Amino acid sequence: MRPVYMISGGITKFAKAHPDKDFRLMVKEAFDYAISDLPGLSREMIDGSVCSYFSDHFTRQLKAGAMVQDYIGLCPKPSKRVEGGGATGGLCFHSAWEAVASGRMEVCLAMGFETMSRVNTWKGNEFIAHASDTNFDYPVGGFYTGYYAMMVQRHMFEFGTTVVQMAKVAVKNHGNALHNPYAQSPGKLVIEDVRSSSMVATPLTTLDCCTMSDGAAVAILASEETTRKLCSRPVRITGIGCGTDAMRMADRPHGKVILLPHETEEDYRDLKYPGVHSFRGGRMAAKLAYGMAGITNPAKGLDFVELHDAYTSSEIQTYEDLGLCRYGEGGGFVDSGAPFMPNIDYGLDFKSGHWKSVPVNPSGGLLACGHPVGATGLMQAVFAFWQLQGTIGKHLRDATLQVANAKRGLIHSHAGTGTYITVTIMESAP
Amino acid sequence: MRKAIKLPETEEGTVLFGVDPIIIKHHYEIDYIHSYAQDSPFFTGLTKKKLLGSRCTGCGYVYATPRGHCMECGTKTAWFELPLKGRIHTFTTCYFGGEAFLKETPFTLILVEFEGADTLFLSRLIGVAPGDARIGMGVKARFLRNCKFKPTDVYFVPA
Numbered sequence: 001m002r003p004v005y006m007i008s009g010g011i012t013k014f015a016k017a018h019p020d021k022d023f024r025l026m027v028k029e030a031f032d033y034a035i036s037d038l039p040g041l042s043r044e045m046i047d048g049s050v051c052s053y054f055s056d057h058f059t060r061q062l063k064a065g066a067m068v069q070d071y072i073g074l075c076p077k078p079s080k081r082v083e084g085g086g087a088t089g090g091l092c093f094h095s096a097w098e099a100v101a102s103g104r105m106e107v108c109l110a111m112g113f114e115t116m117s118r119v120n121t122w123k124g125n126e127f128i129a130h131a132s133d134t135n136f137d138y139p140v141g142g143f144y145t146g147y148y149a150m151m152v153q154r155h156m157f158e159f160g161t162t163v164v165q166m167a168k169v170a171v172k173n174h175g176n177a178l179h180n181p182y183a184q185s186p187g188k189l190v191i192e193d194v195r196s197s198s199m200v201a202t203p204l205t206t207l208d209c210c211t212m213s214d215g216a217a218v219a220i221l222a223s224e225e226t227t228r229k230l231c232s233r234p235v236r237i238t239g240i241g242c243g244t245d246a247m248r249m250a251d252r253p254h255g256k257v258i259l260l261p262h263e264t265e266e267d268y269r270d271l272k273y274p275g276v277h278s279f280r281g282g283r284m285a286a287k288l289a290y291g292m293a294g295i296t297n298p299a300k301g302l303d304f305v306e307l308h309d310a311y312t313s314s315e316i317q318t319y320e321d322l323g324l325c326r327y328g329e330g331g332g333f334v335d336s337g338a339p340f341m342p343n344i345d346y347g348l349d350f351k352s353g354h355w356k357s358v359p360v361n362p363s364g365g366l367l368a369c370g371h372p373v374g375a376t377g378l379m380q381a382v383f384a385f386w387q388l389q390g391t392i393g394k395h396l397r398d399a400t401l402q403v404a405n406a407k408r409g410l411i412h413s414h415a416g417t418g419t420y421i422t423v424t425i426m427e428s429a430p
Numbered sequence: 431m432r433k434a435i436k437l438p439e440t441e442e443g444t445v446l447f448g449v450d451p452i453i454i455k456h457h458y459e460i461d462y463i464h465s466y467a468q469d470s471p472f473f474t475g476l477t478k479k480k481l482l483g484s485r486c487t488g489c490g491y492v493y494a495t496p497r498g499h500c501m502e503c504g505t506k507t508a509w510f511e512l513p514l515k516g517r518i519h520t521f522t523t524c525y526f527g528g529e530a531f532l533k534e535t536p537f538t539l540i541l542v543e544f545e546g547a548d549t550l551f552l553s554r555l556i557g558v559a560p561g562d563a564r565i566g567m568g569v570k571a572r573f574l575r576n577c578k579f580k581p582t583d584v585y586f587v588p589a
Contacts, residue, residue, distance in 0.1 A: 019448065019453055123529045126528030140554060140581050140582055141527075145524070150541060151520070153520045153522060153565070200524070200525060200526045201523065201539075202561070249550070250494065250552050253502075253548065254548070
């Protein structure tokens, strides 16, 4: 396999609705941004693309990827669609990586979008719930927030995680987004705002959940030779991993923890794993990506993380899967302030903890940026790319969210109740 | 040109939400011919007030939500009758939902654990006020008299 670099990226503003733009035009906007951001790169140099969008129901258009391909002028070059629920964007990024790593392409475009505004929220919830077993799950619950609520109830039971700790995640991510003009719902929140917003599924309130969005994002990946010619500040993809779990939450086993290099079996003697409280697929993805990138202690080896916070609860669960803290410590990790940006005043008092500061979702994450499914995993890649280039100030027109001296970051894309999960390690490559 | 050659028109119009850009209402609905296939005996069981799980004939793994083949070893499973009493493994009360279930809110979802089963079963809990469900609470199965061949033909109440 050859080294692969990200050389440019672009995103549209994420919004509740973009009725003035269809999916083709949104991708075109993000694509044009990426092309114009790298002098020397042109449309003609792109050898092919991978297109990422989740739901044909939302788009009301089959083969939408083909329409994007022709709209941005890439016909008759190779293209395909990748779909894997909420992890669609992460899987698309990996597919583009494979195209370059294998030598099949010198330059590959990963492009993603979702237009979720074309139906009402309750119909959208119904579409999304069809991504659960339609024999045994959908007819009973029919609601993803309900599934995540059951998972976090068990996390609270096992580990003592609290709704206040979850609310702090919402305060963090909406607060970060105040400095991100691409974000859908920035806001200065207090814990009480989160707890007093309307209850969706106990204990998750509206502000514990991400929103549905319209938006697009693209990432352009290239071989080392092409990168050297074109890009003075490339970012190298040093690790990729993917993990899976059973579609039905009811089928999750109770076995042993998949250990990361810095953990021992002693750490989890009495923990039945993953149960419904943790994401085994996320742990598997992290283990593979860390192995490839040579990371032995993730909390020490990462400068920031952009993870799939569809819910405040799943952000806490994911800290543990990624090994930023031990299983069971996610709530305390929040209380310590470790995942917060050190230069922003959130109006919260932090308790001293033993964890190193690792800003998580400096962009505002899904909770505040929005979650146009097929674009989300690529949006994370773009923000991580800008962080590692040190160009957050240029692209966001505000440098507040620039993580100081960011050398290595992690992005994490997540589907279903943890059925497909991808982890990607990206490093600045001067 | 013969004026008589023209497409017949109807009085039907289009629901319009906006003109800049033009936003119209598009209706779409579909009836599937859905087969439960190898999961069918579970739904037959519900008509007899039985809760059927499956047991792996190779490694012995026991599934409270049935599947035709074992996800641990790939061997074919055999049907068996689950006990009608279990405990709440986890729960939530939904105040919002997918369109099809909005009229049923608030409703309480539970994952049920059974003695001797390695996996869980998703169901509705009835007869417990929102906020009163607890992990570990004993529950028992009840069945609809008029079967709809849906997993909601069985639900749980406090034991």
